[in-house]
Amino acid sequence: MNGQFKSESEDIIKKYKGQQAPERGFSFLKDPSFFADSVFLKSPQRIEVLARLRGLCLLVYTIGQRQLRLSLKQQETGLKNPLGKLTDRPTLRWIFQGFQGIHLRPIQDNQKISNLTDERRNILRFFPKPCQEYYLLS
Template identity: 45%
Template sequence: MFVYSLGQPSLRQALERAKQTIDNQVSKPTAKPTMRWVFHCFMSIHLLTVNGVKQITNLNRERLWIIQFFGAPCRKYYLLS
């Protein structure tokens, strides 16, 4: 609950500033997603290391779209910066 309460307002503010939305559970655009839903979307992302090279698997277009509304540390976590 603590993580939700920290991340949810930040995500919503970033969406509002950018005047953008993400899809909710029923594939309808929303500017006020819940962190529970966002975390659920990210459950199938995995870090794979092959021969010492790290790769992120299952990072699709929808997940990349959501990640852009988080800060640089989040993009770095997913090896995007």
């Protein structure tokens, strides 16, 4: 009986520690700028929709980050973080921040992407083909 209790305790601790990743992802919920009343959502239904929408966005973000990290792991490589160190666990947040200066420029009948550096092209090769097509790479 004592061994069973120990096993259950270890399972509980493992599950509890596993919650840290979702906690970090949902930390925005504790941010004062998130409070629904501050964005003028007065009805409970609108507040619920906003919460669901943000949850869905977090899900898409998490899947994208996981896919990027898996691609890096499969190719046994990494990307430089903002400090210039190679990492195989980049956050999608700093990837997005690095892509903020890229713009679609219509030139006559063509479309060109401006500020798409070699480093950014390298990062894009770890994303699925639709992401590359978005930047007119395929």
